[in-house]
Amino acid sequence: EVQLLESGGAFVQPGGSLRLSCAASGFTFSKFVMSWVRQAPGKGLEWVSAVSGSGDKSYYTDSLKGRFIISRDNSKNMVYLQMNSLRAGDTALYYCAKDSVVQGVMNHWGHGTLVTVSS
Amino acid sequence: DIQLTQSPSALSASVGDRVTITCQASQDITNSLNWYQQKLGEAPKVLIYGSSNLETGVPSRFSGRGSGTDFTLTISSLQPEDFATYYCQQYGSLPLTFGGGTKVEMK
Numbered sequence A: 001e002v003q004l005l006e007s008g009g010a011f012v013q014p015g016g017s018l019r020l021s022c023a024a025s026g027f028t029f030s031k032f033v034m035s036w037v038r039q040a041p042g043k044g045l046e047w048v049s050a051v052s053g054s055g056d057k058s059y060y061t062d063s064l065k066g067r068f069i070i071s072r073d074n075s076k077n078m079v080y081l082q083m084n085s086l087r088a089g090d091t092a093l094y095y096c097a098k099d100s101v102v103q104g105v106m107n108h109w110g111h112g113t114l115v116t117v118s119s
Numbered sequence B: 001d002i003q004l005t006q007s008p009s010a011l012s013a014s015v016g017d018r019v020t021i022t023c024q025a026s027q028d029i030t031n032s033l034n035w036y037q038q039k040l041g042e043a044p045k046v047l048i049y050g051s052s053n054l055e056t057g058v059p060s061r062f063s064g065r066g067s068g069t070d071f072t073l074t075i076s077s078l079q080p081e082d083f084a085t086y087y088c089q090q091y092g093s094l095p096l097t098f099g100g101g102t103k104v105e106m107k
Helices: none
Strands: A003-007 A017-023 A032-040 A047-050 A059-062 A068-073 A078-083 A091-097 A106-107 A113-117 B004-007 B012-014 B021-024 B033-038 B047-050 B062-067 B070-075 B087-089 B102-106
Touching: A003 A078, A003 A113, A003 B102, A017 A032, A017 A113, A032 A078, A032 A106, A047 A068, A047 A091, A047 A113, A047 B033, A047 B087, A059 A068, A068 A113, A068 B087, A106 B047, B004 B087, B012 B021, B012 B070, B021 B102
Parallel strands: B012 B102
Antiparallel strands: A003 A017, A017 A078, A032 A047, A032 A091, A047 A059, A068 A078, A091 A106, A091 A113, B004 B021, B021 B070, B033 B047, B033 B087, B062 B070, B087 B102
């Protein structure tokens, strides 16, 4: 059974940094693209970033380029999101998601980890 | 970036009703369109991928169609467990983008 477990969410002040982690199990981790998707309180879904199965390619939504960095460790079945220069607008529930064999189709999701940016 | 416009943003319906949600893309995405269901307090779940392909385990009352810029999700006979928010998402080009969502509420 595929399982994705996010961690690392916290309350942080504007300008701070945070690293989110996602522990994956139940599938051949290195074969699948992994993404982060966020959802601000009461709002819709926003794709944040994705990383290729080998980890050599990463993709970001335009507004976050340069502040967020996605990475993965295939030896540990982990994917990470390093978030820097955090702003109030980054407050959201951050989901880790696994692509299906069709890249861009996110067929498994974690339960999310909450990031709150406030002074 | 490709914008996805969903309509309506909310609708009220009764059990047994046929419900249709539309999603319009700002440019041609061929059939690179998914539909997700999100219940309150839960993670999204993919229902339809590639415009019309039913994800394994999803009831056949859900169907999707469309290509290019215009897409629809139809629930043929609304069930109590279908009251939720539905999102379209395109993967025709990066960045991936979602529609604004359609909340299906009980009439």
